[in-house]
Amino acid sequence: GLEEPLGRCLQQQGLISPVDLVKLFRHQLQVGLYCLFALEAGQFSFLPNVPLPYQEMTGLSKEASAVVLEGLQQLKQDQRREENLPQPDSYFWRTSLELPLYQLSPLEWSILEQVSPSRKLADLARALGADLLEVRYACARLAKLGLIAPCEGPIAMPQPSLVGTSKASGANNLGETREPVKPSLVSRLSMLLRSIREK
Template sequence: MSLAGYLSEYSLAEIFHFIQEGNKTGLLSIEPDFGLNRSVSNPYYLSFQGGRIMSVVNGNQLEHQGLLKTIEQRGWLSPEQVARLKTQTNSLQQPLGNYLKSHNAITSEQLMLAFNSQVIANICQMFVEVRHGRFKFDSQASLTYIEMTGLSLTAKQATLMGLRLLLDWSDLAAKLPASVSALQRSSTEPVGVRLDRQELLVWQLAVGEMSIAKIAKNLGLETSRVQQIGFRLSVIGLMYEVSAEASQPLVNRMMDAPKPIFVGSRSSNSTAAPISTSFLSNLVGFLKRKG
């Protein structure tokens, strides 16, 4: 079953949430409106397995074999080895990175570099640059093993990274929690992610009693900043918006549409990818200068 729509209806963060919450497997296509996204020149294709992001392709077609191209450009395999691999792509039944590592053709460190370059960098760039366009999630699409390193990232982690880099929140303004609302933690610990300093401070005060405006004043932050933090922690399921007076849940503006039902999910045994701190620091600086 497939899900399709416009980014004006569902943000990237909400789409990722739908996929992770259902542990979905399939292919997510993001086709930017190139007239409104002038810095974007290609669509994105993201492979998910069990709610985890396995690969990201930024290009006009899925068959351009970006991972192999990266490996060849970095000199990790010879042109002859790459040519032989290209003839085997149709029969590959496991991530290319796992296959190469099992044959001692590539190291774990090299796979991490490739994952950072193709998955982490592309996701961060997509969140920053893509604001308008269409999306489609196809749960029946074949997995693109040729683009997979064997490392993976949860949609929750990807969402948090992407939203942290977002500079222009105008398209998400209607989805932010109200300044007069309070925030309520949904669990005793922020499971599955590592919060930054400001997120952790907001998390500690998210007990459903203090309004967002008061939290901002208490922490010396702008109210809009706390609203943004509230949104990104809510959209990954760590907290939700409540009335500051009665501490009753409000209608969640981010999740007011019914969740689609998917069938045919497949499990994943892929390894989670640790993220290089220096890589992310350099990437953040690059994207901010570009913005």
């Protein structure tokens, strides 16, 4: 059997460039090691006399202390990025019913269709059968595009009334009708409120 790292053999035969080999090594560290630093609890064990997996090895190496430092730095960056995302218990509302002019992912479309100021993000993710972290990233992007906006929630949304129907409450019998709020008005109002808040 092969008793030399496959990556080194492929590089010697000119089948992989040194740059691509380094990228592969970084990917192995990322997937196989750095993600372990994010675990809060777990069990592991060392198995003695396990044959080395030469076919999975690049032939590159790095000192353990350097790997640990990189893993911790990466964890810190990931946590900082996650802190800037909307929280699982936050609420959003759709700022406009008009179709967006931006290219959206299937998840972003689903969020746009089902987001509600009466439903927190954790519940929305559950309803969509989607990963909560992915939903938080998608909501952050939709908010940046101005398609949704955070609200204090939960807010019970009134049922929209049909144009030309009289008020259900008998308080006013003048045949008054309710006009639905136009999406463009809501959109302009949210932009105005956002600009005031930024000042």
